[in-house]
Amino acid sequence: MDRLTSLDAFKAFTARLAMDPGRALPVIVISAGTCGRAGGANDLIKMAQRTILEDNLTHRLRLRVTGCHGFCETEPSLLVEPNRTFYPKIQPQDVARVVRAAARREAVGDLLPVDPRSGKPIETQEDLPFYQRQHRSVMARNEKVDPRRITDYLAIGGYGSLIRALEKRDPAWVVGEVKASGLRGRGGAGFPTGRKWEMLAARSADKGKYLICNADEGDPGAYMDRSVLEGNPHSIVEGMLIGAYATGATAGVVYVRNEYPLAIQHLTLALDQAREAGLLGEDILGTGFSFDIRIVKGAGAFVCGEETALIRSVEGEMGEPRQRPPFPVERGIGGRPTAINNVETWANIPLIIQEGGAAYAKTGTASSAGTKIFSLVGKVKNTGLVEVPMGMTIKEIVFDIGDGSRTREKIKAVQTGGPSGGCIPVDQFDLPIDYDSLTKAGSIMGSGGMIVMDEATCMVDLAKYFMTFLKDESCGKCFTCRKGTQRMYEILDDISKGKGTRETLDLLKELAEAVKDTTMCGLGQTAANPVLSTLRYFREEYLAHLEEGRCPAGVCKDLVGAPCQAACPIGTEAWKYVAHIARGEYEEAYRTIREANPFPSVCARVCSHPCEYKCRAGTTGGEAIAIRALKRFITDRIDPSIYKPVRSALPPGMDARIAVIGSGPAGMTAAHYLSLKGYKVTVFEKVSQPGGMLTTGIPSYRMPRETLQKEIACLLDQNVTLRLNTELGKDITLDGLQKEGYKAVFLAMGAHKSKLLNIEGEDLDGVYPALEFLQAFNLRGEKLAKRRVGVIGGGDSAVDAARVALRQPGVESVTILYRRTRQEMPALQHEIDAALEEGVKLVTLVAPVRITTENGKLAGVECIQNRLGDVDRNGRRNPVPIPGSEYAIPLDTLIVTIGDIPDVEYIASMGIAVDQWGTLLVDKGTLLTNKPGVFAGGDVITGPNTVVAAIAAGKKAATMIDRYVRGEPFKQPPTIRLPEVYLAPPEEGEEVQPQEARIALPTIPVTERRVSLKEVELTLGEADARREARRCMRCDLEFTRPPAEQGKNTERTEHPSHGSV
Amino acid sequence: MAKVVVASKALKPFDPAQAAKVIESQTRDHGGLISILEEIQLHYGYLPEGALRLVAEKTGRDLVDVYGVATFYRFFSLKPRGEHQISCCLGTACHVRGGALLAEEFQRQLGVKPGENTPDGKFSLETVACLGACALGPIVVGDGHYYSNVNSSRVKAIIQETLEGLKRKDPAADESLFPLTLHCPHCNHGLLDPDTPVDRQPSVRLLLAHQGRQGFLHLSRLYGSHGHSTQVEVPAGEVTDLYCPHCQALLNAPDDCPACGAARVALLLAGGGVFQVCSRRGCLEQTLDLDGRSF
């Protein structure tokens, strides 16, 4: 392009650009920033070009290759103007269809994104929930320009703000506008930009004055500066030119990270083009104003985020900070006055001059004007760069724009401000984001990193992560920073290994505060933030590491060992039996299972398998090992008698009898382990069969009765007596039992009462609480369901009831009504799938308002449609009724449950403390109730929970009762169980990769299921089982060594430290 | 224009005369120690001891200052690096999505710790704090190529791909390669030569001159293929002059190559548009502008 030598020449040129007839053509926009390219944008570009050439569409549409648009999660994507049709995650082979349709100004329906709520396709980019609530004044320009074309920038009015400033011929006016805008530095500290400029303008320019654009983006996890520099470099050039005009600066520097090659490339090109066009350099547009910009590449040092260190680095020296004052505005580069602003701040300048400072200040809050770009990343569904007005709440950003958690784990916190910032827990997500509110909450705005963390993120590990970073990045000048970060790291490392006590946390806090108070620069002063804020909000998590030897998130290796084992409430060494299966050692596998679990066949069928959710084959991108199916394979094949438990005897003369109330998994487990320790145990069961909920609640097509009875029979040894049809409160009392000589009582009655809706008509004929319905069938064979059946609820008992109803004669249809969406149903996902396969209908987002009657008999239920409203504390959206959407569902049977509760009204009269829902109150550490010698565990204290949790409670009760009876202290140091036994991976046979598909569990045909109570799931074949077992990633091998290597260097690889690119 | 030296795979031995030239050019451009060292590292892949001494001597600085800068910044390396670089991101966003586990997997499979080279000199492994593609983490970069959403099961394949280099695409199978029909922008003469096929297609024939030698250069007409044959052997990294074989006009485009700064050649596309290719041997930069708008 020719050099423009006057303001008029500039205007004439841009007027010509505006008249380009090509501007009316449809445009295919391809986002090809670093993230777009990482996602495969280059292939899209080529396919689009190919189609345009082959179909001869050069004159029918245009192609624009741009920087990042912000919705990085959907890369590679296409945007078609002018309709603004957006196509996420496009495959190269689909590009041709989009291009051809665009030439006809049409959209390709099947490639459009689908609204997860309504299920309808979304026609334009603006309608995507991700963009709807954003206010994209900086980011929106990225998609409008090819960053390698100055003409694109000029065509959207680029450099117009510079012209406006030049035409005013009044630098002070420019400074005034920036001051009026209320713009504060977007790089972290939030210093008012206008004030900084005013100070610089006041300095003499005799020996030169400098402007710096800080593009060193030190916060690992924030990348908006890269995106803006890469996607719209001219906006930075223009911003700096305006700044130079306003302050009288003579030269500019862009200090940019070496890790951003594309940004450097685009900026270099932009500077060349601007110079060539007469917009940069000597005598800009013939006005006599001169200013030039050069690029300095940062060589990687976080401390260079500190102004004084950055200046040293620009000078080519070691980036050590120095004392301020003097501030850079007084003495900066080479001792000359210097003002530093970061990329995003500079990008806002042209906008301010264009619309005026006062207009700009209307967006945002009183103390923090304008918009802010956040890099919304981590465990959130929609990741990317989001630009929102200051003052928006974290909740809106994370849940409305980000659409909540990307995994089944709940969101726990966000981390803002990078290594200098802190964490904000989910219960404070109503916090409106601006500089001051974040500081008050113990974090900082920083450059806008917002890393979303879920329950699988460990806060101790996160603090340790930041301290690893900071100790490596500390420049070492201040002793307290150099040593303090090192020492904090060491303490955190100890905590992550379970070493330390409560006092360790006090020491850590004290140290953190000392570092904060006694260091010179920003790095040191803020280095304590990650520690202090996690200690402030997540102390419980720290304590779990120290006092229980447990990392709740399952991250800290030295406490977790193999994730499957750590996830199992009863500590089953899943990795070990899976390895045995791979090696064909089935009896060994059985022993491993049985060692931890007295109910192996039960758990092989109905366990909620938390191990699979934590399985590394699943959490690192593939599918979890089918651990439950493998357990089933073993328990179906191996005779239980091969396992001989270790028994011990009580000391002579000590004869202790224990009473257990309830013969469900919690009660029977406690009885079993107490028996192994030599106690005489009597188990009292209210109904005619043992098994508790396993018998009364779980239908036989999931849990065949014969298998269940066999398993219970195995546990009834010489020390255990079972007394059926004996009910506490009627046949026996607590005082009575204690008088009879029982040394301790374990209450494990479960939760056998369905929580009802509390609406009129629940006592009608044909309306049943789910557990009553199930019990009638499971114990007495009564078939209560008739014709059209409705089930209200979304938990396991609702799904069980629905599937049982479906198997009863005379039932025409079964419909489950649930108030939220399918994703939120608490029932096991594969059980819901099975129910749907069998023909159960599922209606979600409805709530019953009223039970309708006809002649005093049940006629149906009137429902109201719900929509998803605000997010609750658990990150779930609350259902909100839509007024006027009521409709009637005719029914002949209605089964109701919205959760189960203990049925123990009598217990309070025996002096046991109960909460408002009737669950028993116990000390969580000991399971002791308020009555001496009386323990309680399982569903009766938690409400409905999993079978494996009940078994865990039984085991714990046995330990605690034993300690109680022997008079030993309840509290004992935690044991950390890491894999110990080395099991070599099988040598023969083909190699199976973890990413191969997970084995599907065989089942009986659907047609057969509706007419019988046969067990639905079948056993895996041997070849399948061994193959599945060989997919295991063998996390245990990180902890064990072959016998030959033992004693040699067994040090494991440490957390890698930060090197360079 | 920033100069980026196209990295040649083989390590260059330290050559004091060459290093002196680098130092002088940077001192002339008022670059501080950092930019001098950057240039040297770009050239050698690391900072040889001899070069550090030379920098001290030429700039009149103490060796300890030079060493101080060289060790302060993560970018600099005092030991030679492997032929191929694998960088695992350990930025916060990548960390919470399993970056550390992934880095460990690379350590295990390569058998080295971050900052080290494999004994055969093939790989060096690095960990970095953020590569700016946080939304798609964990990120791994193999010789400049970004891999997003990486999980441990892909580690093996990434190592293999980095070792082999981005495979030259198979022109018969790859849909993203397509033929261009090109003309000289000066005489508008067609440039296709059916007699010397490249990628089994008529090639684009140009006249190449390099250090006094001349001959034809036949480029693949498949956009994205980079296939070519030539009569003049040109070492990698050298810049050549390219002419129209019909009107003998120098084909240089107004803008230099955005990747390496060498001159680019611009050719006209039948049906409108401009195809540009870099004149430096080994630089793969190509662009295709269908609407043919110049800057």
Ligand code: FES
């Ligand atoms: S944190 Fe890994 S790319 Fe930013």
